[in-house]
Amino acid sequence: MFELWFAIVCAMLAAYVVLDGYDFGAGIVHLFVARNNEERRQVLAAIGPYWDGNEVWLLAAGGALFVAFPRVLSAGISGFYFAIFLVLWCLILRGIAIEFRSHLADPLWRAAWDFLFALASMLLALFFGTALGNLVRGVPLNDAGWFSLPLFTTFSPSGVVGILDWYTIGAGLMGVVALGAHGAAFLTWRTDGEVQRRARLGAKHLFRAAVGLWLILFFETHRLNDVLSVLGQRPLGWLGVALALGGIAAVHHGLERGKDLTAFLGTSAFLAGTLVATAACLFPVMLKSIDNPALSITAYTGGGDEAGLRLALRWLGIGLPLAIGYFVMNFRLHRGKAVAARDGEGY
Amino acid sequence: MNEDALFWHRLQFAFTIVYHYLFPQLTMGLALLIVIMKGLSLRPGGDAWALAARFWIRVFGINFAVGVVTGIPMEFQFGTNWGSFTRYAGNVVGHTLAMEGLFAFFLESSFLSLLVWGEKRLSPRMHFLSAVALWAGSWLSGYFIVCTNAFMQHPVGHATAQDGTLRLVSFWEFLFNPWALAQYAHTMSAAVVTGSFVVAAAGAFYTLQRTHLDQAKRFLRVGTFAGLASSMIVAFPTGDIQAKLVAEYQPVTLAAMEGRFETGPMAGITLIGQPNVAARRLDNPIAVPGILSFLAYGAFHRTVKGLNEFPQEQWPTNLELLYYSFHVMAGLGTLFIGLMAGAALLSWRGWLHQVKPVLWALLLAFPFPYIANTAGWMTAELGRQPWLVYGLFRTAQGASPQVHSGTTLFTLIGFTGMYALLAVLFLFLIGREIAHGPEADHV
Numbered sequence: 001m002f003e004l005w006f007a008i009v010c011a012m013l014a015a016y017v018v019l020d021g022y023d024f025g026a027g028i029v030h031l032f033v034a035r036n037n038e039e040r041r042q043v044l045a046a047i048g049p050y051w052d053g054n055e056v057w058l059l060a061a062g063g064a065l066f067v068a069f070p071r072v073l074s075a076g077i078s079g080f081y082f083a084i085f086l087v088l089w090c091l092i093l094r095g096i097a098i099e100f101r102s103h104l105a106d107p108l109w110r111a112a113w114d115f116l117f118a119l120a121s122m123l124l125a126l127f128f129g130t131a132l133g134n135l136v137r138g139v140p141l142n143d144a145g146w147f148s149l150p151l152f153t154t155f156s157p158s159g160v161v162g163i164l165d166w167y168t169i170g171a172g173l174m175g176v177v178a179l180g181a182h183g184a185a186f187l188t189w190r191t192d193g194e195v196q197r198r199a200r201l202g203a204k205h206l207f208r209a210a211v212g213l214w215l216i217l218f219f220e221t222h223r224l225n226d227v228l229s230v231l232g233q234r235p236l237g238w239l240g241v242a243l244a245l246g247g248i249a250a251v252h253h254g255l256e257r258g259k260d261l262t263a264f265l266g267t268s269a270f271l272a273g274t275l276v277a278t279a280a281c282l283f284p285v286m287l288k289s290i291d292n293p294a295l296s297i298t299a300y301t302g303g304g305d306e307a308g309l310r311l312a313l314r315w316l317g318i319g320l321p322l323a324i325g326y327f328v329m330n331f332r333l334h335r336g337k338a339v340a341a342r343d344g345e346g347y
Numbered sequence: 348m349n350e351d352a353l354f355w356h357r358l359q360f361a362f363t364i365v366y367h368y369l370f371p372q373l374t375m376g377l378a379l380l381i382v383i384m385k386g387l388s389l390r391p392g393g394d395a396w397a398l399a400a401r402f403w404i405r406v407f408g409i410n411f412a413v414g415v416v417t418g419i420p421m422e423f424q425f426g427t428n429w430g431s432f433t434r435y436a437g438n439v440v441g442h443t444l445a446m447e448g449l450f451a452f453f454l455e456s457s458f459l460s461l462l463v464w465g466e467k468r469l470s471p472r473m474h475f476l477s478a479v480a481l482w483a484g485s486w487l488s489g490y491f492i493v494c495t496n497a498f499m500q501h502p503v504g505h506a507t508a509q510d511g512t513l514r515l516v517s518f519w520e521f522l523f524n525p526w527a528l529a530q531y532a533h534t535m536s537a538a539v540v541t542g543s544f545v546v547a548a549a550g551a552f553y554t555l556q557r558t559h560l561d562q563a564k565r566f567l568r569v570g571t572f573a574g575l576a577s578s579m580i581v582a583f584p585t586g587d588i589q590a591k592l593v594a595e596y597q598p599v600t601l602a603a604m605e606g607r608f609e610t611g612p613m614a615g616i617t618l619i620g621q622p623n624v625a626a627r628r629l630d631n632p633i634a635v636p637g638i639l640s641f642l643a644y645g646a647f648h649r650t651v652k653g654l655n656e657f658p659q660e661q662w663p664t665n666l667e668l669l670y671y672s673f674h675v676m677a678g679l680g681t682l683f684i685g686l687m688a689g690a691a692l693l694s695w696r697g698w699l700h701q702v703k704p705v706l707w708a709l710l711l712a713f714p715f716p717y718i719a720n721t722a723g724w725m726t727a728e729l730g731r732q733p734w735l736v737y738g739l740f741r742t743a744q745g746a747s748p749q750v751h752s753g754t755t756l757f758t759l760i761g762f763t764g765m766y767a768l769l770a771v772l773f774l775f776l777i778g779r780e781i782a783h784g785p786e787a788d789h790v
Binding site: 048049052053055056058059060062063064066067068070071073074075076077078079081082084085088089091092095096099100103104144146147148303304305307308311312315316319320322323326327329330333 | 408409412413415416417419420422423425426427428430431433434436437438439440441442444445446447448449450452453454456457459460461464508512514515516518747748749750754758761765769772776779
């Protein structure tokens with residue numbers, strides 16, 4: 001049961017990264033791929049109907065973590081206290097930037113929100129990448145299963161660590177670049193004209209950089225600790241790596257041949273595969289102790305309750321298909337290229 | 348964990364939840380009124396109602412956006428600030444919090460853009476159904492939150508595990524907690540009160556301004572009729588059932604809400620008076636005898652226990668604020684029924700648009716349901732003290748042990764600044780919508 005819920009939580013988080021990831025990515029690249037108001041409305045029209053629903057995956061994953069592994073949730077997010085509030089404030093600013101921008105036709109008003117949208121998207125991608133880096137590196141858990149981290153110490157990923165060190169910053173940069181590529185691939189698929197042309201170019205360069213960082217981080221992780229050493233014994237780990245490699249091939253193929261959907265599915269597979277492989281290697285550890293493996297909080301010590309989780313499977317079995325149903329409906333209703341809405345008809 | 352940090356944790360949660368709930372109480376109430384307006388617009392010749400709905404959907408959209416972004420921090424603060432509570436009760440309350448995301452938020456987010464932007468693309472019937480879906484989503488979301496709170500007020504369906512944390516034993520008992528059903532009916536009807544007062548206030552505003560007169564008449568009609576119905580339901584039966592539950596399961600809270608120290612029959616309800624905790628009495632009270640006994644137990648002669656019957660460590664920790672909150676809520680609720688009864692009668696007779704004093708009263712009344720809703724939640728939450736989960740887990744045990752007071756004060760200040768900015772933007776955009784009015788083309 002705990003193994004299953006570990007998988008459910010990881011799958012929901014991966015769904016969150018892939019789905020909200022493309023609208024973060026659209027935010028990261030939009031100042032570059034969309035130069036005037038018409039083009040920026042095109043970008044917003046492409047993500048407008050989806051971003052709010054995508055963000056719900058974060059809340060759903062948080063809820064699943066809450067019920068299945070309350071010790072992980074409470075220790076994890078109270079330990080990263082400041083970082084979590086920075087994330088929350090960026091999510092607030094980003095949400096109102098998207099929703100409030102089009103209420104006024106004034107160019108200064110719109111320019112301000114455009115900048116904020118880009119900045120908040122970029123910071124969030126940086127924070128989420130850094131968070132993943134912290135989980136792989138480990139945190140200084142105490143006997144009672146709590147920790148707190150300073151923002152940074154010596155920037156070394158061993159000894160007395162902070163949230164930021166060169167390894168976690170690397171993971172944060174990877175987050176920005178990879179989500180940027182993902183968002184650019186999404187825009188290549190969903191827009192046309194100049195925006196599409198620039199997005200395709202952006203996706204190509206950003207994705208190349210993302211694959212480079214991915215390789216560097218792979219070897220640095222190998223040097224840092226033994227997380228990756230079990231990769232050979234974990235079939236899901238191999239599957240994840242294969243998915244990521246397949247994604248890389250699909251992006252290359254898709255961007256070269258103008259098969260835009262293939263390229264977008266490729267960046268999605270790249271992100272999802274990387275996350276699956278990471279989770280498979282970490283299992284059963286959910287919050288890794290940096291110095292004492294005995295203090296790590298695992299899926300078995302995460303505070304879950306078997307009987308309660310069996311109950312939760314029932315509502316999950318109803319709720320998840322419903323959520324996927326709305327999602328498919330929403331995509332079908334807004335299929336086709338996004339065109340900049342005329343005033344009064346959308347974002 | 349020191350006392351100081353606990354205070355800031357509580358203040359931050361209280362501030363962020365009170366601010367957040369200013370928006371959902373309007374959107375939940377307005378969602379129902381929009382469904383009514385969209386329903387009326389489906390009848391032959393209902394175009395004017397479609398126009399009315401369009402105006403309120405724009406107001407709804409702005410409120411909804413602020414509600415969403417201020418709602419996200421709420422779920423996270425259980426973990427950041429109340430980590431020990433999450434550990435203790437996560438296995439139980441995690442169910443409803445996760446179900447809210449799965450069953451309510453996905454539904455709302457999928458239909459929001461259809462409702463706000465889809466009128467030209469969808470058939471009138473489909474657009475009406477989007478309004479219904481959004482109403483259902485927002486009210487479902489309300490249920491999961493109220494159900495979570497009801498568990499904290501009156502825990503049912505649980506057991507304590509060997510490690511001292513809570514386990515869910517009966518899902519259905521937990522999900523259909525009698526406290527949750529009563530509190531939900533009370534809270535939702537109170538949200539409709541807020542929605543109705545806002546719609547009526549807009550109607551009064553345009554009537555007094557002599558603009559958009561046709562729409563103003565519609566706003567006044569919907570606002571006053573829904574306002575009268577919902578204000579009455581808030582008091583009876585929902586408020587009444589709620590009071591009886593408090594009397595049964597939280598008798599010390601009932602005594603504190605009324606500032607009642609002495610035990611005795613024919614317990615009265617105080618109209619004016621200040622609790623004096625040090626002297627254990629109510630200063631200069633003006634009370635109507637017997638009413639509290641009647642409200643709590645259905646008979647005037649029944650004995651109501653006073654605070655003196657209970658050890659002081661079981662008393663709600665902030666007795667004065669609890670007392671004032673309850674009286675503000677109950678007093679305003681009574682005034683709402685009076686105002687709306689008069690206004691609805693005038694509207695029904697077709698005279699309301701000529702009676703300026705009543706129009707002025709409706710215009711200036713719209714902030715008060717917000718105050719009453721807030722005071723009502725303060726009554727519920729202050730009344731729950733000193734417990735986080737009533738009778739099981741004290742508030743002082745709930746905070747994250749390693750988060751210091753200065754850290755929390757810092758994030759509280761951050762929220763204050765962020766929310767001040769949001770308030771300015773919100774008022775600016777809503778002000779523009781009101782100035783444009785229901786007939787202007789949207790920019």
